[in-house]
Amino acid sequence: MYMFTLVGSIFWGLYSGTLIDKYARKKIFLLFSVIGGIILCGASITGHLYTAGMPTYLVVIVFMTTAYINTIYYPALYAFAQEVTDAASYGKVNSLLEIQSQAMTIASGGVGAILLQGIDVNSIHIGSLNIPIGIHIAQWSLSRIFMVDGLTYFIAIVLIAMVKYTPHTEKHKEEGSAWDRFKTGNDFLVNNPLILIFGISSLSIFIFLLLHFNTLVPIFIVNHLHQNVAIYALTDVFYATGALLAGAWIRQVFRNTNTVKAILLLIGITVIALTACALSTSTAIYFTFSFFLGITNAGTRVLRITYLFHHVPNQLIGRVNSVLFMLGTVFRLGLAMIFSLAFFSEGDNVTWALLICALFLIVNYSLLLYNSKELKAEYP
Secondary structure, three states, X not given: OHHHHXXXXXXXXXXXXXXXXXXXXXXXXXXXXXHHHHHHHHHHHHHHOOOOOOOHHHHHHHHHHHHHHHHHHHHHHHHHHHHHOOHHHHHHHHHHHHHHHHHHHHHHHHHHHHHHHOEEEEEEEEOOEEEEEEEEXXXXXXXXXXXXXXXXXXXXXXXXXXXXXXXXXXXXXXXXXXXXXXXXXXXXXXXXXXXXXXXXXXXXXXXXXXXXXXXHHHHHHHHHOOOOHHHHHHHHHHHHHHHHHHHHHHHHHOOOOOHHHHHHHHHHHHHHHHHHHHOOOOHHHHHXXXXXXXXXXXXXXXXXXXXXXXXXXXXXXXXXXXXHHHHHHHHHHHHHHHHOOHXXXXXXXXHHHHHHHHXXXXXXXXXXXXXXXXXXXXXX
8 A cells, every 4th residue: 555655656746746836835735625624524424334443445545645635735835935934034944844743743643542542541650659640531433533634624724724925936827738847847957966966865864764664663663672562652752752852953053064964964873873773672772763863854854945945946846846755755665665575574674674774875875975065066
């Protein structure tokens, strides 16, 4: 299902970039909020008709809907942020977006976990102290959770409709077919190969992150660490904590450092932490790696998007980001196909998958390092 979704994302991602640059970004948010709300609420209502529980095909539909909405949502969000922000505030706005995104990830993930499993706690024991709290939350069905999730899309529609803004960039009406519009964005990268190299290399941590959480983490926890679902849930907590810190402090930490050099450092930290994690069976080291992955991914994303804002015209940012994400999806698809082999699910063999990912990061690190002087000179 994941690989099938990735294949569809390649074509949808390229086309969505032409939509982002042609139409008002606010209208795009509204349209896909309507689509998401209808599909999730529809899946919820349909799921209630089955006495045996939510059928798999509805879960797949919801998963793919969310994935495809995210494919257009994030490039549209960054394009909108660039459009309504003056250049001096790019870094600050991107940091705030990252903090908001990670805070909501923690909140929604925590609420989702609570509702899926339910809670029945009468007291908390701290040493010899017994604190009565009496928290009782019944387990929710997927149908009910999907309904609440769907309704949040409709709340978003109301909030987005209220947003008023003054563009800081001039936007021209895009003419021609979707192919012509895509070619214009692609030509920008062809004529600026250093931006293409920077865009792909700086995306490497994010490419690994999505692959890691979607395919490798469950196998690693069960087969290598020999732990249970609680460790899986805590992974998100440590990751999101690191990401929140990065969103808040990354600009201050690297305020006197060239962006390319800062991203090289963050990729290097990721490689070291990932290698240590792969070669260890310690849960503490695994959590430490998850924490650092949150810092390096979120930090790189803030720096990367700010850098692209300064060097890609707003008229092209949707298509440029879509091409870069499409190339990233191709890498993810290739690695996902490799890691779907039965070999990586046997015994401790998942560690080889992590080491292959470390090698992938090293290749991108080397590519960025090799071109760093030219990047600094041509795109300060």
